[in-house]
Amino acid sequence: MLKKLFLSICLLAFLSIQAQDKIVYDIKVKGVKKTKPSFVKKLMETKTGKVLDSLTLENDITVLKRLPGVAHAYYQIFHSHDNLYNVFVYIQENFTIIPELAFWTTTNNQFAYKIGVYEYNFLGRNIAIGGFYQNNGYNTYSFNVRAPNLFSRNFGLAFTHQNWKSEEPLFFDNQSANYLYNNISSEILGLYQIDFNHHLTFGVNYFQEKYEYLRGATSPSVPQNLKVDKILYKLLYTYEDLDYYYHYLDGFKSILYLQYVTSENDFQDQFVIAWNDFFYYDRIGKKGNWANRLRVGFASNNDSPFAPFALDNNINLRGVGIIVDRGTASIVYNTEYRHTLYDKKWFALQANAFIDAGTWRQPGGEINDFWEDRNIQLFSGVGLRFINKKIYNAIFRIDYGFSLKDNTRGLVFGIGQYF
The missing domain is CATH 2.40.160.50 (membrane protein fhac: a member of the omp85/tpsb transporter family)
Known part of the structure; x- marks a missing residue:
C-alpha cells in the first residue's frame, strides 16, 4: 500500500512539473521588410507548441545573424497566459x-x-x-x-x-x-x-x-x-x-x-x-x-x-x-x-x-x-x-x-x- 502511495505521489509530482513547462504560444518576426517571416520561422528550431528553451533560441538567433540579409538580430519573451509565452524576434536587415x-x-x-x-x-x-x-x-x-x-x-x-x-x-x-x-x-x-x-x-x-x-x-x-x-x-x-x-x-x-x-x-x-x-x-x-x-x-x-x-x-x-x-x-x-x-x-x-x-x-x-x-x-x-x-x-x-x-x-x- 505504501509503495503504491509513493508511486502515485511521484507521478503527480512529475505531471505537476511537466505542466509548468513554458510553451511557445506564438512567434512574431519584427523589423523585416524584404525577408519573409515564414522563412525566418522555417530556419528556427524554436516552434509554436514546443517547450520554450533559451539555449535553442540563442542558437536560432546566431543562425539568423549568419544570413547575408541580417545585420543584427535579437529576441524578447513575453508571457501570454497560463504557461504560454510569445517569442518576439527582432531583425535589422542588410541591403543585399x-x-x-x-x-x-x-x-x-x-x-x-x-x-x-x-x-x-x-x-x-x-x-x-x-x-x-x-x-x-x-x-x-x-x-x-x-x-x-x-x-x-x-x-x-x-x-x-x-x-x-x-x-x-x-x-x-x-x-x-x-x-x-x-x-x-x-x-x-x-x-x-x-x-x-x-x-x-x-x-x-x-x-x-x-x-x-x-x-x-x-x-x-x-x-x-x-x-x-x-x-x-x-x-x-x-x-x-x-x-x-x-x-x-x-x-x-x-x-x-x-x-x-x-x-x-x-x-x-x-x-x-x-x-x-x-x-x-x-x-x-x-x-x-x-x-x-x-x-x-x-x-x-x-x-x-x-x-x-x-x-x-x-x-x-x-x-x-x-x-x-x-x-x-x-x-x-x-x-x-x-x-x-x-x-x-x-x-x-x-x-x-x-x-x-x-x-x-x-x-x-x-x-x-x-x-x-x-x-x-x-x-x-x-x-x-x-x-x-x-x-x-x-x-x-x-x-x-x-x-x-x-x-x-x-x-x-x-x-x-x-x-
Missing part, C-alpha cells in the same frame, strides 16, 4: 543588392575593369544570385546562384558557370613565362547542414583548361599550347562556432577542402588537393578584434609548372605581388588586430595592423622545402576598413604590406575582410 565595380592595371600595364551585381536575399529567402563581367585585355564572365535552404532548412543547391581568362605566369627551370589561361567551368553543389555547427558542401565541377604561350622563357618539357578537359569532385566540411555582432567576430571556425581532379594529358596527371583553413577571432574590449587564419594545404607532388598553390597578394600575403610563385603544398598564417576608430549608425571605420607569413613546397620538392629560407615569406603592414553596416559585406579594404626580408612591398585593395 550589391553592385560591383573595380578598376586596376595588370602586370603588363593593361587597363582592366570588372562590373557585376549580386542579390544575396533573392525572394526574401536567403538565395544568392548574380554575376559579373571582367575585361583585363580578355573577356571573362560568371553567373552563379546559391540557395542553401531550397528544399528544407537543412538542404539546398548551388550552381555556377564561369568563363575565366587571365594572363598568368608559369615557373620552371628557375625561369618564367606568361601564358593566357582560360578556364570554362560548370559546377553544381549540394549544401547540407548537419546541425547548428556542422555543414557539408559536395558536388562536381566539369571544366576545360587552356594555356596559350604569350612571352618569356620556353622549354621542350613545357607545352606552348595546352587544352585539357577535367572533372573536379569537391567536398567541404565546415565547423562554425562564431558569434556575430555587426562587423565584430568572436569564436572559432574551420573549413576542410577536399578535391580530386581527373585529367588525361602528359603534363597534368590526376591529382588530389586538400587544405584546411582554421580561423580564430577574439573580441578585445568594445572596439578591438583580433583575427587569425592558419591555412595548411597539400596536393599531389607533381614536378609541373601548373602547381595549384599560388603565392599571391589577394590570397595569402599582402604586398608580395600577383602570382609570384607556385607550389604543391603551403603553410600560411595571417594575423591582424582590427580597431574601430569611428562607429556611428550606418558607418564604421577600422584600422588594422597585420603580419602574413608563409612557406611553400616547390613542385616535385621535399617536405624540407618548408624550412628553406628561399621558400619562406614574411610580410607586415597596416590598413583601413571602410564599413557600411547596412549593406551586406560592404567593407572596402586597403592594405599596405612590406616584406621583412627584402624590399618587396605593395598596396592591396579588396571587398570584404581579408579573412
Whole structure:
C-alpha cells in the first residue's frame, strides 16, 4: 500500500512539473521588410507548441545573424497566459543588392575593369544570385546562384558557370613565362547542414583548361599550347562556432577542402588537393578584434609548372605581388588586430595592423622545402576598413604590406575582410 502511495505521489509530482513547462504560444518576426517571416520561422528550431528553451533560441538567433540579409538580430519573451509565452524576434536587415565595380592595371600595364551585381536575399529567402563581367585585355564572365535552404532548412543547391581568362605566369627551370589561361567551368553543389555547427558542401565541377604561350622563357618539357578537359569532385566540411555582432567576430571556425581532379594529358596527371583553413577571432574590449587564419594545404607532388598553390597578394600575403610563385603544398598564417576608430549608425571605420607569413613546397620538392629560407615569406603592414553596416559585406579594404626580408612591398585593395 505504501509503495503504491509513493508511486502515485511521484507521478503527480512529475505531471505537476511537466505542466509548468513554458510553451511557445506564438512567434512574431519584427523589423523585416524584404525577408519573409515564414522563412525566418522555417530556419528556427524554436516552434509554436514546443517547450520554450533559451539555449535553442540563442542558437536560432546566431543562425539568423549568419544570413547575408541580417545585420543584427535579437529576441524578447513575453508571457501570454497560463504557461504560454510569445517569442518576439527582432531583425535589422542588410541591403543585399550589391553592385560591383573595380578598376586596376595588370602586370603588363593593361587597363582592366570588372562590373557585376549580386542579390544575396533573392525572394526574401536567403538565395544568392548574380554575376559579373571582367575585361583585363580578355573577356571573362560568371553567373552563379546559391540557395542553401531550397528544399528544407537543412538542404539546398548551388550552381555556377564561369568563363575565366587571365594572363598568368608559369615557373620552371628557375625561369618564367606568361601564358593566357582560360578556364570554362560548370559546377553544381549540394549544401547540407548537419546541425547548428556542422555543414557539408559536395558536388562536381566539369571544366576545360587552356594555356596559350604569350612571352618569356620556353622549354621542350613545357607545352606552348595546352587544352585539357577535367572533372573536379569537391567536398567541404565546415565547423562554425562564431558569434556575430555587426562587423565584430568572436569564436572559432574551420573549413576542410577536399578535391580530386581527373585529367588525361602528359603534363597534368590526376591529382588530389586538400587544405584546411582554421580561423580564430577574439573580441578585445568594445572596439578591438583580433583575427587569425592558419591555412595548411597539400596536393599531389607533381614536378609541373601548373602547381595549384599560388603565392599571391589577394590570397595569402599582402604586398608580395600577383602570382609570384607556385607550389604543391603551403603553410600560411595571417594575423591582424582590427580597431574601430569611428562607429556611428550606418558607418564604421577600422584600422588594422597585420603580419602574413608563409612557406611553400616547390613542385616535385621535399617536405624540407618548408624550412628553406628561399621558400619562406614574411610580410607586415597596416590598413583601413571602410564599413557600411547596412549593406551586406560592404567593407572596402586597403592594405599596405612590406616584406621583412627584402624590399618587396605593395598596396592591396579588396571587398570584404581579408579573412
